[in-house]
Amino acid sequence: MAASGPKLDLTLYLVTDSGMVSESKTLVQTIDEAIQGGVTIVQLREKTAETGDFISLAHKVLQVTRRAGVPLLINDRIDVALAVDADGVHIGQDDMPLADARRILGPDKIIGVTVQSSEEAEAAVRGGANYVGIGTCYATPTKQVKVEPQGPSGIRGVWEHVLKVPSPTHPIRAVTIGGINAYNAVHVLDSTRTQGNNIALDGLAVVSAIMAAEDPRSAAQKMRAQIRFAMESSWLVRPRVNLASTQELQAVRRAAADVFAQTKSESLTPLVQHITNIVVVNDCANACLAMGGSPIMATEAEEQRDLAPAISSLVINVGTLGKQQVAGMRAAMQQARLHNTPIVLDPVAAGATKYRAQVIAELLRDFGAHVIKGNAGEIAALAGLTEVRSRGVDSVGSGFSDPAAVVAEYSRRQRCVVVMTGAIDYLSDGRSTFAIRNGHPLQATITGSGCMAGTALATFIHSMAHVDPLIGALTGIAAINLAAEHAARRNDVKGPGTFRAAFIDEMYNLSSEQLYDEMVLERLA
Ligand SMILES: Cc1ncc(COP(=O)(O)OP(=O)(O)O)c(N)n1
């Protein structure tokens, strides 16, 4: 393997696409900046270039990669790799057979092979590939794939098989590809770790997350930080990495106000799918509309595949749990994972019954979530903590002695944003933890307040590619709480009944300036 060439480090693998490069840059500049941001290997992928143009581009790219000590592989074209003396090639199942590629390129060049199944992976390992690209992980607009995306659990199955196959020459490495970005990198790496001994993939391969970024250097830096976070710690106990420590509180408020304004603009209207409980369906649908979203309450398993490509986010609220509804949730969550659609899980009354606890545990095991939102009792039940107890859907007692530590720790365990609602709301992505001190006691007098908070989270976290889930969560919680404060101040609000209607009105009337000015935000870690 590349005995004389640069070291094979698959941590952050950039696959190029010249069609995505920003107008202000060349492809070579984009690659250069991406390497400065932390890309560890580059694959030049030119699907339509003439041979001469491909070779001349490869020469230019090679100057950049050689200077940085990063390997350059050529996609599909052994002839181009030979012509420029690149460090290797990446070949798919329909390209030149691995044995021929190895014979032509010799033992020292790097050869990567795309594999979609355990059988293909076994053949690649036995045939002497240096690494396998297991895919496709998630559906992606970058490439039309023939085989259905497998999601992280499918990728893990192939990876576990790869590790069992003896490699004739060198230890096999692996990455996955397809729909991967800074927001799902940690989940993908965590959930593709082997079940028995927790072995992680060697890295992640991306196209659009870096190639389509205005600033490829910072896009690569962000990806690299996420990958480091997932790689450097066991998936059960993560160190406190304070990624946002450089961000001022004001910048966080500004980011939340921007997400709010963008979501409310008529051009967006995120389609927010809810599988929620029968008590609150109508309130959640109206809350979603009032905050700029478009609700769809599709619950049958059979309709999830058709719906999935169109939806922006998914609320899974386990408030009322029929067997058919659970089947719908599982189908919807599986599709959401394949389409990289944000999932908000509302574990209503998590500790109330064994059945409920088991359903939630299985959903989290199989699909995870991007955000888990619950009151103190629900989070305690999920996290296995006895300090706070519940009665039905309500949390009882004075709460946790250190709520910030609880949400941060549970967030690190579940690898998602955790939101703990109450008089003060606590939010964490495991690295940064915030409190929001807005809201009004009248929220606790109506049913569905918490469920509407779940709706708000999903409405504002309408894309994993464009909204940081923690910022989206801060936006949703601030929006709901400020609407409650505004409603409670109105003269026509006399109690829970009038509050309920005014609450929806004020979600509708709230402006991004009000959100920015009135959000009482505190940074805890
Ligand atoms: C790292 C990595 N993994 C998979 C692919 C896909 O390769 P292939 O199946 O040959 O498809 P095309 O890239 O040729 O469209 C890849 N390029 N890189």
Ligand SMILES: Cc1ncsc1CCOP(=O)(O)O
């Ligand atoms: C080349 C390739 N092979 C499988 S998916 C894919 C494209 C991945 O692109 P992106 O990282 O933009 O989703």
